[in-house]
Amino acid sequence: MSYRYMRLIVMFDLPTISPKDMKNYRIFRNFLIKNGFMMMQESVYSKIAVNQSMAKLIANRVRENKPPKGLVQMFIITEKQFSRMEILVGEISEEYITDDSRLIIL
Template identity: 40%
Template sequence: MRLMIMFDLPVDTASERREYRQFRKRLINEGFLMIQYSIYERVCVSRKTATFLENRIKSFLPTSGVVQSLMVTEKQYNDMHFLVGNPVDDVRNSSDRTVILCFYLIYLIKRWL
């Protein structure tokens, strides 16, 4: 499951630019990666996790502009076509990373016990 956040925020005044920077920084701190300007995504384990993240994002929305979210399955995401340009193979942007982190966490727990 992927959660995509798309936004178009005004940057005319200093306060609007500050809100834009803060919103973008919070998305990055929540684990989102930029796939295009103003389009960020994050791999989620389940729809429940994606809904939880969506609710967290609602808590720090900017006061103006447009912010949209979209939940897509891995199959839907992998059916995306690149009309111009090439996909970037980034391990941070794959569901394989989630599995590796789970195995590493299990390893650490067993080692600690």
């Protein structure tokens, strides 16, 4: 069976002025974390999906749980494209899976 791993990347800029805005921010961020997204940097989260149809299902769930205000952007790329990301400043985190093998031992 062949898998084409996809990576969903969600970027957001949400208002945090009022207490209600802060609550919406926390709810959305917790939704991402509980659904397996990992933080790449502040307000940028990613999640790996087994194939494109699964990535679309995950994207629909993000759309259903988006906050009422602010900017949320999302895109889907292949895992191969994601692995070619160039780190210009900073260090590579070992928390991210950059291998497309099926079994990964942590």
